[in-house]
Amino acid sequence: MATSDVFEKKPLWLSIEENILALGSQELAGGNGEPAIQKIAGELDNAGFNVSRHGGNLLKVRWAVEKARQVGSPLLKAFNAKVEGFTLDDVADPFAATTKLLDDLGANWPELRIPERRADVVRIVERTKLDLIIAKAKDMSGDQGIRMLLEEDVDEADIISGLEISKEKLEEVKDVIKKERAERARVQTLLDKVADKSDEEKVRNLIDNNVAEALIIEMAKVDQGAIDAVKKAMEEELKEKQRLAEEEAARKKKEAEGPSLEDISADDMTYFIDSIREIMEFSDQEKEIRAMCEQSSIPKALVDIAVSDPDKLDELEKNAQG
Numbered sequence: 001m002a003t004s005d006v007f008e009k010k011p012l013w014l015s016i017e018e019n020i021l022a023l024g025s026q027e028l029a030g031g032n033g034e035p036a037i038q039k040i041a042g043e044l045d046n047a048g049f050n051v052s053r054h055g056g057n058l059l060k061v062r063w064a065v066e067k068a069r070q071v072g073s074p075l076l077k078a079f080n081a082k083v084e085g086f087t088l089d090d091v092a093d094p095f096a097a098t099t100k101l102l103d104d105l106g107a108n109w110p111e112l113r114i115p116e117r118r119a120d121v122v123r124i125v126e127r128t129k130l131d132l133i134i135a136k137a138k139d140m141s142g143d144q145g146i147r148m149l150l151e152e153d154v155d156e157a158d159i160i161s162g163l164e165i166s167k168e169k170l171e172e173v174k175d176v177i178k179k180e181r182a183e184r185a186r187v188q189t190l191l192d193k194v195a196d197k198s199d200e201e202k203v204r205n206l207i208d209n210n211v212a213e214a215l216i217i218e219m220a221k222v223d224q225g226a227i228d229a230v231k232k233a234m235e236e237e238l239k240e241k242q243r244l245a246e247e248e249a250a251r252k253k254k255e256a257e258g259p260s261l262e263d264i265s266a267d268d269m270t271y272f273i274d275s276i277r278e279i280m281e282f283s284d285q286e287k288e289i290r291a292m293c294e295q296s297s298i299p300k301a302l303v304d305i306a307v308s309d310p311d312k313l314d315e316l317e318k319n320a321q322g
Contacts, residue, residue: 013120028069067108078109082104086125087132091132094126094129098121256300272298276298279293
């Protein structure tokens with residue numbers, strides 16, 4: 001990170017050091033340094049600092065130039081080298097990173113330890129951390145970078161500008177995260193209800209409640225094998241339930257249809273045929289005949305004959321009467 005990008009309004013000491021860094025090596029080393037001092041003072045005046053006519057500020061320029069001449073290198077050359085070498089691990093704690101930075105540079109530039117300057121250095125280190133974490137986020141696929149920055153509590157304006165995304169996109173990701181958190185809360189509630197149960201029962205409960213497998217693995221702390229075993233057992237149970245249901249449906253259907261022709265007694269046959277004839281006197285519509293016959297519990301086998309071949313009823317009645 002370029003130090004000059006850190007402040008909208010830089011402190012005077014940093015602006016002085018930037019101007020020293022911009023000097024040529026001959027300007028810094030040559031003569032008594034007075035031309036360099038006057039050049040820097042003029043440039044700072046133009047930048048809005050009162051230096052040339054402010055004895056204290058001019059002294060700050062003079063001292064900084066003399067220090068650079070004594071050390072043989074500008075402060076910011078060493079400072080920027082340190083900052084640009086930082087990794088995210090280095091700046092995880094900006095205050096600790098600042099202390100180490102000042103310890104490394106303090107022998108030549110003890111003035112960096114002045115409280116006002118230390119606070120400025122902390123801000124530079126914090127900005128460096130932000131730049132590094134945004135750079136990391138840019139290299140992540142999908143929405144992972146946005147997620148990481150939100151988890152790190154990076155300011156939303158910095159996320160939008162750093163990743164060059166829209167406010168709408170950020171809100172979209174935040175909404176997804178909100179739903180994920182709600183789902184996690186739901187799953188945790190489900191797990192709490194079966195806390196004293198076996199892993200198999202916990203997994204079964206989560207599957208029954210439509211929890212995604214990845215979340216089951218994470219929150220129930222089981223592996224894929226445990227999920228597969230439970231699903232296989234549930235499939236077998238489902239097949240058995242389906243078989244029993246089909247048998248029950250067939251039984252009910254048979255019960256509703258009544259006995260076959262062969263199983264109807266002679267007396268019942270006569271009774272059912274008489275009932276059918278009475279119904280057919282009311283309607284000749286098949287749908288209505290079937291509905292009335294069903295209400296009268298007349299066997300379906302007889303009803304089918306009545307609507308398809310009613311003359312056969314006479315034959316069946318004759319046989320039933322002997």
